[in-house]
Amino acid sequence: MWSRRGAAPNFRIVIIVIKLAKVKLHFGSKPPSQAGQVTPDHVSFAGGCPNPDMFPFASVTVALKDGRNLKIDGDLLKKSLQYGSSEGLPELINWLKVMQKTLHNPPTWTNKPEQGGTELCITTGSQEALSKVCGMLLTNDDTIITNSYVYTGVLDNLRPMGVRFLTIESDESGMLPAALFKALSSFQPTHRPPRVIYIVPNAANPTGVTLTLERKELIYQIAKEFDLLIIEDDPYYFLQFNKSRIPSFLSLDTDGRVLRADSFSKVLSAGWSHSHALPRTGLVQAVAPLFSLPGPSEEEGFRLPHADQLVAARLRALGRFPAQDLGPSRRSSGFEGRVRETRAELRLGFLTGPKMLVHNVILHVQVSTMHCNMLSQVLVLQLLQIWGLEGFLEYTNKVSDFYQGQRDLMMESAHRWLNGLAEWNNPQGGMFLWIKLAGITDTYDLVMRKARDNKVLFVPGRAFLPDNTMPSPYVRASYSLPSQLQMDKGLKILAELLKNVER
């Protein structure tokens, strides 16, 4: 992909990247390091930085549960409190690069950028990475390939953008390669052919499904065949119960077509986040992807794949609110406002992928959040340095063991109460049980009203459909928090509701 240049449809990715590169060169804010290294004998009037002596903090001490302390003071504290570079704290990037090399050994690791060489940057949660990657790669002319059920945080980015979904069947081992191949071979291009596939390979939210290595390899081959980019969203990577951990898409990536989003949210910090599927009224692009339209002309100039543009164009119909133009996929029906998913408080994730693409994400970070907050980065770096990679992996094994224990308890409760009333998966990682309620076409009503009235909360499967007005017989049940008593109590209530349901 990276070595072949041409205008044939299969190489649109190449064209995109070349244009992204051109845009960067044309407009690019110079990365901070190009601003000129400041040494002690330089006099700099250049930086718009505040004076760090004018910050009121003297030190930050973090006590760990294992009894050790992390202390951040002196120069390290100054660093934590001052502006940083958009790609992230260099020492943290380097530590994480060692980790990625050790765990995934990406085939393109040492390639030149033009050959898809790998780069890594820190983001404000992997959510920010996903949001910016989607914005970089997709427009309202595009179709993205996903499973039938998709993480709402990604749906909420894509739907307002007007991106279409090509959903592929899966089974208990993940997406079906045959179905993927068939769908791509027979794709009728009323719009641009799909170029991007989004996959959560381990303990996917909401289905809990883990892709086998065999499936990954087949999917990667198909991605080669159809020249797709792969967004590997892997927040539960360290929550795999099988400690040898299945090799990632990144580890298979001989072509440099994988953008991998990692997260510390499940292992270093807990928290609540919101998964409201709500209209997103604008996405600022630092670099507008210069996707060419099908046809001979590649020199398109700027295009703005802007949700905002879409909205503005529609609103310009004076005196009329064209609600019908917005389409069912553009908005949620609102019930997801009641879904509360949570994400980490440190807001720290990282993106690994082809340098040219990661670089454009960094540019976008530069003009929006500027950088992930320094205190979190320094804190996590300290922690990782104290632990070392081995210590970190030991720790994640403990976390994984905990969730495995929770899964076991949940499966017990499910067997105890739901036999004959429902079917469910056997998660190989993560925190979600995906339950199919027998004889029920759509679980929305049962979950959002009856179950709620009986003080037990699930998420209706429908929330995770690209078109969330469609029915779903599934509910997602997280076993992360409840005790065994609570699991029993909750699933017993569900069982009673199911028995009472009119069929």
Next chain:
Amino acid sequence: MWSRRGAAPNFRIVIIVIKLAKVKLHFGSKPPSQAGQVTPDHVSFAGGCPNPDMFPFASVTVALKDGRNLKIDGDLLKKSLQYGSSEGLPELINWLKVMQKTLHNPPTWTNKPEQGGTELCITTGSQEALSKVCGMLLTNDDTIITNSYVYTGVLDNLRPMGVRFLTIESDESGMLPAALFKALSSFQPTHRPPRVIYIVPNAANPTGVTLTLERKELIYQIAKEFDLLIIEDDPYYFLQFNKSRIPSFLSLDTDGRVLRADSFSKVLSAGLRLGFLTGPKMLVHNVILHVQVSTMHCNMLSQVLVLQLLQIWGLEGFLEYTNKVSDFYQGQRDLMMESAHRWLNGLAEWNNPQGGMFLWIKLAGITDTYDLVMRKARDNKVLFVPGRAFLPDNTMPSPYVRASYSLPSQLQMDKGLKILAELLKNVER
């Protein structure tokens, strides 16, 4: 603006807001509190959240320079590692609302949302607020009104969007209202008329100019006349040398047309990435929605830390502290002005900043400072920013350089400006 409905071009903002409102009502996410409170007798399998026992932190202690300590542990630590709504930590929002009411007393404070009532949310730096506000309000059909020189963080958002710039002349007191009026009256709409004006009212980056209250009032009147939204970007608000602080646009905002971005970066910490947006509820709400799908929320640790600090200090203590910070920058400005007089007399002109950290120097006899700054000065180990970097069209020449006096010592100021002076003397004219 908020009470008049119609389809005339001047009220596009109204239409947009009404439609945004309709969208919200039609599809609306219910605010988190309506999601159904989870009580101890609920069993929740709903949240996709990790188990809080599975993280390694026991407590966070922050020592302040004044000797006091902030400790975050137990339930507060759980809170800082658990709950995060996209609008921000509720206690911090409330504290900041009290501050905004005290400092600005926005006229629309208690208005209903449909009447432009005010709301506040926390953002990952005021940069995030600006980025999302620009994305919300502008398209490549739009023109934004700005000064001639603009903060690069905003240029870098707007230029890739294809937004056009209508730049207005200014003098040492800020944007010239007459020039603004004239430009708007004579605007030839090949595209949509401008609806948004972006202003840094205090110690603007890069010019260091502070808008007088009189100018603000005139500009506000013109904004009324032409139905503009005002983006008030005010990161140097607490760095005004005049401690009585000039009233903000927010304090004049009877119409609910001001979106104000505040920042802690210059007074508490830049690295914590904590800012806040104050403005009409309906517009702030849409920013919150965008935060929700991108960063999710400003990181909780920073929010909790800052909240603790502000609670220990109280508003009075915080303002006392900011006065000290302002005094420091005033001292730096004095030293910088001394050095400038010492070395640059006859070779350059410069402003007298009433706040902030920037000296804006016009190099005599030089059309464009780029070369001098980026090559000659750099080779001589002194760094400035060429004025051109702050022009919407940064290929145009500029005779200015921006010099920050935030960090250098007096010795360094002398050394640096002396080198500049020598370069200027040697320049072929």
